[in-house]
Amino acid sequence: MGMYSRLFLPIFVIIAVVVGVRYHLMLASETSYAQARYLKDAGELATHLRKTLQPALATPDRGSIDATLSSALLLNADLSAARLDYAGGHLEALRTTRATPPYPGWFPRFSHIESFNRTVDIGSATLVLSFEPVLPLAQVWRSVHQQALISALNVTIIYTLLGIIIFANKRMLRRLAEATNRFQNGDHAVRLPVRGTLEGRMLASTFNNMAQRVQALVHKLQQSQNDLSAQLTRTLLAQQQLQAEKDRIEVTLASIGDAVITTDLTGRIETINDVAQQLTGWHESRARGMELHQVFILANNFGQHSLLKSMRAVTAGGEVVKVGNQSLRSRMGQTCTVEYTANAIRTREGEVQGAVLVFRDVTERRQLMQQISWQSNHDILTGLPNRSALAQRFEQEVQRAREHGHLLAVCLFDLDHFQHVNQSLGQVVGDEILKQAASRLHDFAGQRHYVARLGGDEFVLLLPELYDRGAIDHAMSKLLAALARDYVCEGEAVSMSASAGIAVYTGNDISADSLLRHADQALYQAKITGRNRYHFFDADLDEQVRTHYNRRTEVRAAVRANELALYYQPKLDMRKGRIIGMEALLRWAHPQRGIIGPGEFLPIVEHSDVIIDIGEWVLREALRQLQSWRVFDANWVISVNIAARHFQRHDFVERLTAILAEYPDVPPHMLELEILESSALSDIAHVRSIMLDCQALGISFALDDFGTGYSSMSYLKRLPADMLKIDQSFVRNMLVDRDDLHLVSAVIGLARSFGLGVIAEGVETIEHGAMLMRLGCDLAQGYGIARPMPADEVLSWVASFDKAAVWQAAASLPPIVSLHGEPAGGTSQLALI
Numbered sequence: 063m064g065m066y067s068r069l070f071l072p073i074f075v076i077i078a079v080v081v082g083v084r085y086h087l088m089l090a091s092e093t094s095y096a097q098a099r100y101l102k103d104a105g106e107l108a109t110h111l112r113k114t115l116q117p118a119l120a121t122p123d124r125g126s127i128d129a130t131l132s133s134a135l136l137l138n139a140d141l142s143a144a145r146l147d148y149a150g151g152h153l154e155a156l157r158t159t160r161a162t163p164p165y166p167g168w169f170p171r172f173s174h175i176e177s178f179n180r181t182v183d184i185g186s187a188t189l190v191l192s193f194e195p196v197l198p199l200a201q202v203w204r205s206v207h208q209q210a211l212i213s214a215l216n217v218t219i220i221y222t223l224l225g226i227i228i229f230a231n232k233r234m235l236r237r238l239a240e241a242t243n244r245f246q247n248g249d250h251a252v253r254l255p256v257r258g259t260l261e262g263r264m265l266a267s268t269f270n271n272m273a274q275r276v277q278a279l280v281h282k283l284q285q286s287q288n289d290l291s292a293q294l295t296r297t298l299l300a301q302q303q304l305q306a307e308k309d310r311i312e313v314t315l316a317s318i319g320d321a322v323i324t325t326d327l328t329g330r331i332e333t334i335n336d337v338a339q340q341l342t343g344w345h346e347s348r349a350r351g352m353e354l355h356q357v358f359i360l361a362n363n364f365g366q367h368s369l370l371k372s373m374r375a376v377t378a379g380g381e382v383v384k385v386g387n388q389s390l391r392s393r394m395g396q397t398c399t400v401e402y403t404a405n406a407i408r409t410r411e412g413e414v415q416g417a418v419l420v421f422r423d424v425t426e427r428r429q430l431m432q433q434i435s436w437q438s439n440h441d442i443l444t445g446l447p448n449r450s451a452l453a454q455r456f457e458q459e460v461q462r463a464r465e466h467g468h469l470l471a472v473c474l475f476d477l478d479h480f481q482h483v484n485q486s487l488g489q490v491v492g493d494e495i496l497k498q499a500a501s502r503l504h505d506f507a508g509q510r511h512y513v514a515r516l517g518g519d520e521f522v523l524l525l526p527e528l529y530d531r532g533a534i535d536h537a538m539s540k541l542l543a544a545l546a547r548d549y550v551c552e553g554e555a556v557s558m559s560a561s562a563g564i565a566v567y568t569g570n571d572i573s574a575d576s577l578l579r580h581a582d583q584a585l586y587q588a589k590i591t592g593r594n595r596y597h598f599f600d601a602d603l604d605e606q607v608r609t610h611y612n613r614r615t616e617v618r619a620a621v622r623a624n625e626l627a628l629y630y631q632p633k634l635d636m637r638k639g640r641i642i643g644m645e646a647l648l649r650w651a652h653p654q655r656g657i658i659g660p661g662e663f664l665p666i667v668e669h670s671d672v673i674i675d676i677g678e679w680v681l682r683e684a685l686r687q688l689q690s691w692r693v694f695d696a697n698w699v700i701s702v703n704i705a706a707r708h709f710q711r712h713d714f715v716e717r718l719t720a721i722l723a724e725y726p727d728v729p730p731h732m733l734e735l736e737i738l739e740s741s742a743l744s745d746i747a748h749v750r751s752i753m754l755d756c757q758a759l760g761i762s763f764a765l766d767d768f769g770t771g772y773s774s775m776s777y778l779k780r781l782p783a784d785m786l787k788i789d790q791s792f793v794r795n796m797l798v799d800r801d802d803l804h805l806v807s808a809v810i811g812l813a814r815s816f817g818l819g820v821i822a823e824g825v826e827t828i829e830h831g832a833m834l835m836r837l838g839c840d841l842a843q844g845y846g847i848a849r850p851m852p853a854d855e856v857l858s859w860v861a862s863f864d865k866a867a868v869w870q871a872a873a874s875l876p877p878i879v880s881l882h883g884e885p886a887g888g889t890s891q892l893a894l895i
Contacts (some may be wrong), residue, residue, distance in 0.1 A: 064643040096198035130154035150185035165203035231710040250277040343393030361389035444500035451892035452514035456574040470567040474581035480519040559594035629850035637840040643699035646684040677708035685725040730760035791822025
């Protein structure tokens with residue numbers, strides 16, 4: 063396109079520099095103005111909210127505070143959230159929806175206007191305002207966008223003028239290129255029209271003169287070539303016919319996947335195809351004329367002797383010879399496994415003219431068969447023998463122990479808490495732990511013992527030729543110590559221990575399967591008694607284990623048969639005489655035994671996944687019932703107890719979110735989850751993470767049976783609970799046992815110190831309630847208020863509840879003096895319920 067196209071780059075650089083400087087200055091000016099306005103509006107809003115919230119916080123009036131925070135979102139469009147922490151709790155106003163900003167997503171990176179938080183102290187309360195600069199950025203963007211349109215118009219005009227000039231030259235060059243291509247492709251009569259600019263006419267005349275001269279030369283060359291071609295064609299008819307047959311044979315030999323060698327009657331090689339050359343290492347030019355056994359060399363003398371004998375028989379007119387599993391050694395010394403077939407080459411009349419040897423490399427196939435055979439008896443991950451190989455060795459060891467009178471110990475190992483580690487750290491780490499554990503077991507087993515992997519994190523170790531139980535104890539103590547050493551995975555140390563169950567064969571008539579089942583039952587006992595230990599099978603305990611298993615199966619069947627039911631116990635605000643919600647309590651409507659309490663069947667399944675199915679059923683049933691009760695009282699909160707195994711699952715929050723979505727009419731804050739303090743402390747970091755995720759959904763938490771576990775200030779600080787539930791064992795005896803009264807008072811004071819709500823269970827009389835209110839606890843449940851009842855009896859009981867006056871009379875009693883000489887009374891923070 064000539065010189066004009068070179069102007070694009072310098073023009074573009076000049077425009078880019080000018081525009082860059084101009085927009086840098088303009089962006090700085092616009093940003094400075096918008097930033098000042100942004101900060102000024104934020105300061106004015108903070109001042110306004112400080113003045114507005116001071117009266118509301120003095121009351122405190124939660125409704126007024128909430129309305130003030132919500133109105134702040136309307137006063138300032140840049141305000142994204144307002145969070146207030148005060149003695150009564152925590153309130154937030156969040157902007158849930160925001161119009162799509164008029165600027166693109168990348169624009170904020172070029173502006174120094176950023177989001178920020180402003181903290182406002184209002185007495186003892188703290189207000190945090192979060193601002194996002196949507197409007198300031200929009201203002202700057204409008205100015206920049208308007209100027210960008212003007213600049214784009216200017217650039218477009220400049221480049222349009224350059225384009226017109228370039229188009230004229232490009233059209234002339236295109237005509238020349240088209241004519242040249244046609245000429246190169248054989249159209250020698252092509253000519254350019256002589257018209258247009260002076261340069262165009264001169265270029266067309268030059269091209270036409272050149273084309274005319276070349277056309278004449280080409281015509282003469284074509285005539286000479288035609289004459290030579292006729293002579294060559296006659297000379298090559300005969301040669302092609304002779305070569306055709308030979309080519310067909312060579313192509314056939316070269317194209318097949320097998321190696322082929324042909325010999326004459328004396329055994330000397332006539333042809334050898336490419337595959338045979340590769341396997342033997344002999345090139346065709348060297349191999350032709352050599353004897354077959356000098357090129358096709360079998361690695362053992364017997365194979366070589368058999369080859370010579372077979373080839374002599376074939377050339378003598380014998381039948382086809384097929385031989386497999388032979389080791390072929392190449393010229394370079396490499397060996398491979400081959401199978402070969404030898405046959406005679408005959409004329410049409412049947413006369414033997416030579417022999418053909420067809421062979422193929424079966425090394426990979428043989429290795430694959432060996433690999434399949436190995437995998438059928440070994441675990442791929444760890445390389446240990448698998449269940450199938452164990453079964454064969456197990457029967458052999460049982461037979462040997464029976465014949466020689468030795469003891470045989472069957473040890474079943476299981477890594478403690480492996481499923482949790484595998485889920486939290488990932489399958490790669492889990493696999494590495496399994497391989498290291500297998501290595502330690504294999505090292506311990508040596509040549510004398512036998513170790514295998516059953517699957518998952520279960521391993522079996524056979525200890526044969528033992529004389530007493532002491533030898534077993536010594537071996538197991540040593541092995542469990544080895545398995546308890548840290549596992550190094552990706553540079554990090556992972557703590558892990560193992561449990562083991564042991565069954566001992568003493569010569570009695572018992573099968574290997576029964577021994578393994580006994581070891582499994584012993585392993586279960588080791589697990590439930592604390593893990594990181596081993597346990598010997600006890601025949602008396604076997605019946606108990608089977609009974610436990612049968613009862614667990616019965617509970618699982620009850621879940622599937624929809625025999626479970628929820629009873630509800632009311633929770634009372636004693637000071638106001640008002641029902642604030644219900645606790646959902648599980649019952650089993652047994653077809654023969656009637657209503658069964660949870661204490662008789664939940665412990666049976668608490669260590670299995672059945673407890674998870676039960677927990678999800680309880681959540682759905684409680685939400686369904688709460689959905690129907692919201693017509694009667696929209697402020698009731700239902701409490702649901704969650705088992706530790708269910709709560710600590712890696713997908714608990716995801717599953718709970720899906721269950722809540724099934725009941726869209728029930729706000730999540732109407733659901734309260736109760737977890738046992740002891741289960742929360744088993745993995746406090748994991749439990750805290752789950753609680754925070756659930757609270758983000760709006761769900762509240764209560765620590766059930768508080769004070770019966772391992773309570774401490776540090777644990778309570780780390781667990782983001784909303785409510786403490788005083789255990790009924792303390793409440794029931796506090797009127798007659800001063801120690802229990804001190805414990806109840808301490809829990810109430812602890813809850814107030816941490817800003818938590820507190821509720822007492824086990825309130826059986828008005829006197830219990832009066833004492834609790836004097837201590838500062840207004841919320842209660844117990845038989846003195848109501849026993850748990852079916853869902854269809856709740857509304858009628860609430861309608862007939864006429865003890866409000868009695869509870870309110872008890873609430874009028876003066877607060878008692880605590881052990882520290884300070885009033886212990888005070889109302890609980892209802893806003894936290």
